[in-house]
Amino acid sequence: MTAPAARILDGRALAGRIESSLRQEVETFASMFGRKPRLVVVLVGDMAASGSYVKSKAAAAARVGMESTVLPVAATATTGELVALVKAIARDEHGHADGILVQLPLPPHVDTVAVLDAVPADRDVDGFHPENAGLLSQGRPRFIPCTAAGVQRMLIDAAIPTAGKHVVIVGRSDIVGKPLALLLAQRPPLGCPADGTGGCDATVTICHSRSGDIGHFTRQADIVVAAVGKPQLITADMVRPGAAVIDVGINRVDGKLVGDVDYGPVSEVAGWISPVPGGVGPMTVAMLIANTLLAAELRLGRR
Numbered sequence: 685m686t687a688p689a690a691r692i693l694d695g696r697a698l699a700g701r702i703e704s705s706l707r708q709e710v711e712t713f714a715s716m717f718g719r720k721p722r723l724v725v726v727l728v729g730d731m732a733a734s735g736s737y738v739k740s741k742a743a744a745a746a747r748v749g750m751e752s753t754v755l756p757v758a759a760t761a762t763t764g765e766l767v768a769l770v771k772a773i774a775r776d777e778h779g780h781a782d783g784i785l786v787q788l789p790l791p792p793h794v795d796t797v798a799v800l801d802a803v804p805a806d807r808d809v810d811g812f813h814p815e816n817a818g819l820l821s822q823g824r825p826r827f828i829p830c831t832a833a834g835v836q837r838m839l840i841d842a843a844i845p846t847a848g849k850h851v852v853i854v855g856r857s858d859i860v861g862k863p864l865a866l867l868l869a870q871r872p873p874l875g876c877p878a879d880g881t882g883g884c885d886a887t888v889t890i891c892h893s894r895s896g897d898i899g900h901f902t903r904q905a906d907i908v909v910a911a912v913g914k915p916q917l918i919t920a921d922m923v924r925p926g927a928a929v930i931d932v933g934i935n936r937v938d939g940k941l942v943g944d945v946d947y948g949p950v951s952e953v954a955g956w957i958s959p960v961p962g963g964v965g966p967m968t969v970a971m972l973i974a975n976t977l978l979a980a981e982l983r984l985g986r987r
């Protein structure tokens with residue numbers, strides 16, 4: 685007898701529902717303040733993947749009725765030039781900017797931290813500023829990094845229990861692994877459901893390149909999150925039957941988008957699985973739009 689296939693965590697459908705409710709909130713915002721929230725994106729260089737992510741961010745902003753501007757910059761721009769540009773955006777020299785985002789990665793000659801630190805914390809819709817990282821670590825988040833927020837939201841929406849469960853996150857990046865670990869381990873926020881499906885109260889393990897046998901850890905997990913950027917990193921033998929597997933990876937192999945999870949075989953073992961594409965990716969974009977609305981509301985004192 686074959687095991688039942690995993691339930692699919694359809695991030696595209698969930699992101700669509702979130703966008704629908706954001707569209708109404710944006711409409712309310714616009715009628716209250718006589719203007720729309722606006723996102724400004726700095727796109728450095730001509731990496732195809734970055735260009736396509738930025739396009740999908742602008743398209744989502746348009747779908748919910750927000751304004752967005754993409755400022756393309758040559759790959760040869762220096763750290764000083766990029767810092768100056770971000771500061772000029774923050775002074776509203778390119779039109780008002782509620783949210784400011786610098787698309788990563790930046791070219792290797794650029795000091796990424798210096799550029800990101802130039803984004804004012806109260807417009808940092810990526811949640812990368814040390815003030816926002818600090819607020820998250822203290823359990824009073826303001827802007828939560830979009831992919832981490834998106835993964836938590838997928839777990840909550842599917843009513844996958846996290847309280848007292850073991851989450852193994854493979855990948856310790858500042859963008860995904862670290863903030864997600866903080867989010868899922870946090871104490872229940874106000875209004876959190878009492879049945880353990882609030883996306884918090886988990887026991888979290890972070891694995892990384894020096895963890896040795898990653899399967900030793902993932903096999904103990906109720907929830908596995910793969911966020912490394914290595915195709916087929918998570919194979920079926922590394923997953924406990926019935927576990928939820930969330931694939932954050934976006935890799936291009938022979939012109940095809942694949943995640944970090946060996947999808948076919950793992951979906952026969954897992955209880956839930958997120959596909960690539962159509963899983964975490966659209967959720968990241970939806971959370972960015974939510975953060976941009978939050979930034980606009982904070983700016984105008986509505987929150």
Ligand code: GUN
Pocket residue numbers: 785786787788789810830831859968
């Ligand atoms: N590049 C890949 N993911 C992200 C992200 O979440 N934010 C930014 N700014 N750049 C990225």
